[in-house]
Amino acid sequence: MRFERKNKCGNRFSSTNQPTKNGRKPGLYKKISSKNGDKKLTKKAYFNTIRWIMERNMTEIDSILRYKDTPIFIQNIIQAILSDIKMGKTTTLNQLFDRLLGKPKQFQSIEVPKGIECRKEMTEEQILREFKKLHEEFEKSNQRVNT
Numbered sequence: 545m546r547f548e549r550k551n552k553c554g555n556r557f558s559s560t561n562q563p564t565k566n567g568r569k570p571g572l573y574k575k576i577s578s579k580n581g582d583k584k585l586t587k588k589a590y591f592n593t594i595r596w597i598m599e600r601n602m603t604e605i606d607s608i609l610r611y612k613d614t615p616i617f618i619q620n621i622i623q624a625i626l627s628d629i630k631m632g633k634t635t636t637l638n639q640l641f642d643r644l645l646g647k648p649k650q651f652q653s654i655e656v657p658k659g660i661e662c663r664k665e666m667t668e669e670q671i672l673r674e675f676k677k678l679h680e681e682f683e684k685s686n687q688r689v690n691t
Contacts, residue, residue: 594640597621 555561597618600608605622608614624636666674 591644593618594621595644597625598637598640 549556557563597605597608605626609619609622621636621640625640628634628636
């Protein structure tokens, strides 16, 4: 909805009419943490917390969940792990391990079609010859499709 010129409700901003505090307004987390004097949770502290949760036994996990001052992100992680346990899955644990330890390397195999030379070092003539061969095959396949 556009702000119309003759509209008496509201206030139209211009180069001379700007808010007293310019810029992006602080988010909810920043407002709450500044009022409570909380410090921002660092990445290292977050990972250490997840690692600590994953090392607990079921009795300790239950007591953490029952404690009313447990932060929501901890409750959320624990609930996700517990629901995976009930379903017989390891999805949440796999994702947490990937975050903590990093994803394992994923290897891809490349199959080279027969008749194409696969060398690390090719001369300019060899490259041109292979390019012409591939170009001719491409043109033949295009002619079959177009007819």
